[in-house]
Amino acid sequence: MALQDIQARIAAAEVASGRAAGSVQLIAVSKVQPLERVVAVLESGHRVFGENYVQEAAGKWPDLRARFGAVAVHMIGPLQTNKAKLAVDLFDAIHTVDRPSLAEKLARLAQERGRCPKLFVQVNTGEEPQKAGVLPADLDAFLASCRGIDLPLEGLMCIPPEGEDSAPHFAMLSDMAAQNGLAGLSMGMSGDFEAAIAAGATHVRVGSAIFGARNYAN
Numbered sequence: 001m002a003l004q005d006i007q008a009r010i011a012a013a014e015v016a017s018g019r020a021a022g023s024v025q026l027i028a029v030s031k032v033q034p035l036e037r038v039v040a041v042l043e044s045g046h047r048v049f050g051e052n053y054v055q056e057a058a059g060k061w062p063d064l065r066a067r068f069g070a071v072a073v074h075m076i077g078p079l080q081t082n083k084a085k086l087a088v089d090l091f092d093a094i095h096t097v098d099r100p101s102l103a104e105k106l107a108r109l110a111q112e113r114g115r116c117p118k119l120f121v122q123v124n125t126g127e128e129p130q131k132a133g134v135l136p137a138d139l140d141a142f143l144a145s146c147r148g149i150d151l152p153l154e155g156l157m158c159i160p161p162e163g164e165d166s167a168p169h170f171a172m173l174s175d176m177a178a179q180n181g182l183a184g185l186s187m188g189m190s191g192d193f194e195a196a197i198a199a200g201a202t203h204v205r206v207g208s209a210i211f212g213a214r215n216y217a218n
């Protein structure tokens with residue numbers, strides 16, 4: 001199945017860029033996909049998934065976890081502050097920390113619960129007005145404010161502008177992570193995950209190349 005092809009391409013990209021085998025985690029992005037496609041990927045043994053919508057994930061993953069055991073589910077879509085509590089209880093990682101109000105809410109929830117999902121700060125590397133994410137120029141201050149409230153951060157995440165070469169965006173994100181001592185790099189999707197791995201991605205988010213095209217009319 002397509003999952004095995006993607007896993008093989010990730011392994012080849014790790015070798016080609018001198019990365020350790022297994023150093024890149026594949027997040028299978030299951031948003032909007034029919035349940036039978038998600039179940040097929042679970043049945044093949046994959047256990048790391050990505051979702052964009054809290055409500056959709058909340059309706060899907062409790063049952064699938066009961067059926068298949070521990071599954072890591074990563075939130076990769078924009079997160080409203082009023083859904084942060086639900087998100088902290090549901091997700092193993094949140095890739096879209098992008099503003100102080102959300103960071104503060106997550107820090108409070110982490111303190112109450114004594115644990116926190118792995119957190120990535122989304123950076124708007126293309127400085128697109130319609131896109132979420134901290135602007136590159138604001139990143140240092142934002143990271144300092146996260147440290148000030150003891151919010152543990154895993155790394156940085158970006159979604160390069162559509163129709164542009166992703167490589168310079170991946171390189172920029174990688175530099176910003178290194179400058180800030182952050183190890184995690186969430187970057188690369190179906191069309192560009194190999195370039196992301198060459199630039200140091202630790203997490204690639206691949207949807208349609210595994211599951212097929214999404215049908216938003218469903």
Ligand SMILES: *Cc1c(COP(=O)(O)O)cnc(C)c1O
Nearest residue numbers: 029076189190205206207208209
């Ligand atoms: C939907 C989505 C993906 C997966 O995109 P594909 O092109 O289907 O691989 C990855 N990252 C984010 C943030 C997404 O919203």
